[in-house]
Amino acid sequence: MRLTPADHAKVTAAVTAAELTTDGEIVTIVANRSDSYHDVALHWALLAMFLMLAVIATVPDFFLGLLDRADGWSHDYSKGALLGLLLMLLAAMFLLWRVVLSWTPLRMALTPRATKARRVRRRAIAFFAVGTERRTEERIGVLLYLSLAEHQAEIVADRAIHALVTPETWGEAMAALIEAVRDGRAGDGMAAAVERIGAVLAQHFPKTPTDRNELPDRLIEL
Incomplete structure (x- = not known):
């Protein structure tokens, strides 16, 4: 206006x-x-990242099952590999929300x-x-x-x-x-x-x- x-x-x-x-x-x-309100976008991105972490921690077997079904094989992942994968997922979630909330109307609405x-x-x-x-x-x-x-x-x-x-x-x-x-x-x-x-x-x-x-x-x- x-x-x-x-x-x-x-x-x-x-x-x-x-x-x-x-x-x-x-x-x-x-x-x-x-x-x-870029700080608001940051807060939402962090919230999404921690919510994802909470969900994975609540039902870890479900996400491990998704990994196995991805290539049709059952794997015995090391702790280091699992933590690295978790870090990548959290980073992807954070970046996704930061990109989405770069759209001003949505950022203002939230x-x-x-x-x-x-x-x-x-x-x-x-x-x-x-x-x-x-x-x-x-x-x-x-x-x-x-x-x-x-x-x-x-x-x-x-x-x-x-x-x-x-x-x-x-x-x-x-x-x-x-x-x-x-x-x-x-x-x-x-x-x-x-x-x-x-x-x-x-x-x-x-x-x-x-x-x-x-x-x-x-x-x-x-």
Whole structure:
């Protein structure tokens, strides 16, 4: 899913409109995904390898029988030969799963939702620290971050906002965003979330005559 120029314009307009009612600054970022999750593929490959080892250890005679039937002869294998064969089988299983899980959609599907949530949150905080935190004079910046592949979003706020607004307050904005993303309308969801974030900021940090635009209004797509 990619955002169109119309989506960019819609989100940028929503940020501009929201900031007309508050001294707060809203930054919007959309990323295709927040992590490659190659470590998850490694974990699945290791799990498959150990499961295979457990099965062989449980029914060793069955696998020895398969070896004998492979060439029609009964063999008296040495311990070294059996261990070498076992090692090759385990290595083959590991490599097979590593190759299979190089396909990103499958790797994403097998990544636990909790893992995705942690990675998205970590990436959002990193972006906030670089581009939003302490970048406003009154420290009232908010980052709205959407990671498309995970269908996960985060709202990270500056210290002054965090002191007055509980995380639960952003629930309506998050719900509007995620619902639209699931319908394939990421741009509409971002704009709706920005509108709700602006309403919260306007309640606690209403617009003052001396306020100036300190952070860019445009949507940033990575």
